[in-house]
Amino acid sequence: MRTPKTVEALTKLGRVRLSKSFFMRDFLYSEIAAVHGILNVPDDPDLAIRVGTRLCEDLLEPLQEEWGRVAIRSAYRSAELNAFGNRMQKEGSSGYTCASNTANAAGHIWDLRDADGLTGARACVVLPHFWDQHQAPGEWQILARWIHENLPYSALQFFPTYWAFNISWHERPKRQIHSYADPKGWLVRGIG
Template identity: 70%
Template sequence: MKTPTSVTALTDFGRVRLSRSFFMRDFLFSDIAAVHGINNVPEDPDLAIAAGTRLCEELLEPLQERFGRIAIRSAYRSREVNGLGNAMQKAGKAGYSCAANEANYAGHIWDVRDANGHMGATACIVVPGFWDRFQAEGDWQKLAWWIHDHLPHAGLYFFPKYWAFNISWHEQPVRTIASYTRPRGTLTAPSMANFEGSHAAQWSGIEAAFV
């Protein structure tokens, strides 16, 4: 598939169904692109579709099936969009928080493989039903541990507002969990003693809240 360069082509691309509930169009909106008048479309649509499909089928669909509707906050970024976001962040502009393009290949930049040739995709999401039920300090960890025990994520990064978090799928996953909200820092990583085994004691009770 060629890069969409017309309304018709972009409409058709947006209609690509990545999974039972999600379409490509769900992941294309970018605040940076909207404000700066940039087209947030992939250079390699086929790779973006392949990576996005794995993200949706293996992570987003089972998460939504268990905890209700998922809201997409930020997902696919073109190299141009992400590069501008990174440049603005370096310049100290408020509201921009993009890592360098190279760090986001096979992450938010779905249509470029990482330095090792692997594909991946990241989306920043909110689970509104979880936020409505669990707002105490540190409650985000319940959802983090549930995902860690049940889904093949390639990294989770949590934020304070609505417990929004980045969730990643990757061909060679490094299953870390970290947070910008309290308690800040790394919750688990392969090198940590709490990484392996069941963490049911940490997430026990959240499933019952969604019966």
Template identity: 70%
Template sequence: MKKPTSVTSLTEFGRVRLSKTFFMRDFLFSDIASIHGFNNVPDDPDLAIAAGTRLCEDLLEPLQDAFGRIAIRSAFRSAEVNGFGNEMQRAKKAGYSCASNESNYAGHIWDRRDADGFMGATACIVVPSFWDRFQAEADWQKLAWWIHDHLPYSSLYFFPTYWAFNISWHERPERRIDSYTKPVGCLTKPGMANHEGSHAAEWAGIVA
């Protein structure tokens, strides 16, 4: 598939169904693109579709099946959009938090493989039903451990507002959880004593 360059071709691209309930258009909105007039579309649509399909089928659909509707906060970013966001972040402009393009390949930049040639995709999401029930400090860990025990994620990164988090699918999954909300830092990664085995005691009762 060629890069969409017209309303018609972008409409058709947005209609690509990635999974049971998700379409490509669900992942294309960008605050940066909207404010600054960028076209947030992939240079390699086929790679973006392939990576996005795995993100949706392997991670987002199972989450939605278990917890109800999930909300997409930020997902695909073109290299142009992410690069601009990183420039603003490095200039310490408020509201911009994009990492470098190189570190976001196979992350938020779905249509580029990482330095090792692997594909991946990231979305920042909110699980409203979870937030409505669990708002005490560190409650985000309940959801983190549920995902760790049930889904083939690569990385999770949690934020304070609504317990939003980046969830990543990757061909070579890292299996690491970090947080910008309390307790800040790494919850688990390979090699840590808490990484293996069941964590059912940590997430018991969160699924209706």
């Protein structure tokens, strides 16, 4: 598939079903793209679809089966969009939290291989039902431990708001868990 340049082509990409519950369209929305008018589409749609399918089938579907609806906060970013967000963050603009393209390759930038030539995909998600049941300080760890014991994730990174977390699939999983929510720091160091 070619990089979408028309509404018809973008509609076709958005309709690609990555798993039982998720379509590519679910992962393309970005507040940064919407506010700044930047098109958030993959340069290599076939690679983005391939790794997005792994993310959905191996991680997001089992999460949804166990904990209820998975709400996507942020997921796929084009290299252009991510570089813009990183530049805005470095300039001190509020609300921009994009790491460098190198750090987000095979992460939020699904169609860019990492420095080792490997593939991966990341999404920031919220599990509303889990949040409703587990809001006490540190209860994000219940979910982190369940994922660690049950899913082939690469990395988890938890945040204080609604226990949102980045979850990553990677062809060489690191198996690491870090949190910006209390208690802050590493729960599992993993590989790498």
